[in-house]
Amino acid sequence: MNFDWHRIFFSDQDYSFFWEILFRTPIMFLAVVIVLRFTGKRGVQQLSIFEMVMIITLGSAAGDSMFYDDVGMLHALAVFALVLGVYRILIWLITKFEWFEIIMEGKPIYIIREGIMCLEELHSKELGSDEFLGALRGQHIDQLGQVKYAVLEDTGNLSVFFFTDEEVRPGLPILPDEYERKSNKIGKAGLYACSKCARTYQLEPANDVPCDTCNNKEWVEAVCRKRVA
Numbered sequence: 001m002n003f004d005w006h007r008i009f010f011s012d013q014d015y016s017f018f019w020e021i022l023f024r025t026p027i028m029f030l031a032v033v034i035v036l037r038f039t040g041k042r043g044v045q046q047l048s049i050f051e052m053v054m055i056i057t058l059g060s061a062a063g064d065s066m067f068y069d070d071v072g073m074l075h076a077l078a079v080f081a082l083v084l085g086v087y088r089i090l091i092w093l094i095t096k097f098e099w100f101e102i103i104m105e106g107k108p109i110y111i112i113r114e115g116i117m118c119l120e121e122l123h124s125k126e127l128g129s130d131e132f133l134g135a136l137r138g139q140h141i142d143q144l145g146q147v148k149y150a151v152l153e154d155t156g157n158l159s160v161f162f163f164t165d166e167e168v169r170p171g172l173p174i175l176p177d178e179y180e181r182k183s184n185k186i187g188k189a190g191l192y193a194c195s196k197c198a199r200t201y202q203l204e205p206a207n208d209v210p211c212d213t214c215n216n217k218e219w220v221e222a223v224c225r226k227r228v229a
């Protein structure tokens with residue numbers, strides 16, 4: 001096999017294209033910074049989906065014009081101006097009409113109310129509950145009876161409100177080794193938490209007991225630890 005090393009490293013360009021890249025890159029870089037400043041965003045911590053799309057679009061236009069000789073810089077700048085224009089219009093519509101905001105950014109949904117998973121609200125979201133359990137563990141929660149409310153914000157962030165130590169109730173343990181012990185066999189009588197909706201029931205030894213709320217048949221022994229952050 002014979003590699004065409006010049007084409008692999010330099011495409012069809014000669015060495016002078018390096019000078020062009022040297023000229024193109026700082027200008028496009030500055031242009032992206034300026035456009036992002038004009039969006040009014042102060043950071044990228046909480047990007048909604050359409051803001052992320054805007055940034056991907058800008059990045060693509062900027063990147064291409066940095067090193068493709070057949071992409072003119074003015075074309076890329078025209079894309080910038082248009083993206084910024086569309087962004088400003090969308091922001092205006094979002095502040096003006098609530099229904100439009102819900103379409104573009106979604107709305108906050110409850111994941112947990114009083115230690116119980118809100119399955120109806122979760123179903124519409126195609127997000128694995130594993131993901132939520134991970135996010136809750138990230139807040140130093142090891143059983144759901146510590147959680148008064150958990151709200152999934154439209155930015156994807158999880159806001160958690162806790163019970164006080166006195167209010168903490170027995171709940172579904174979510175540490176991986178405890179949660180993985182979920183089973184459809186109830187070995188001894190006790191308080192069990194449904195592995196799906198986290199509601200707790202006093203159960204007697206039996207197999208395949210369905211949860212009254214969600215019909216799930218796997219249970220984990222409830223624990224009543226307080227939260228230690």
Ligand SMILES: [Zn+2]
Binds near residue numbers: 199212
């Ligand atoms: Zn259940």
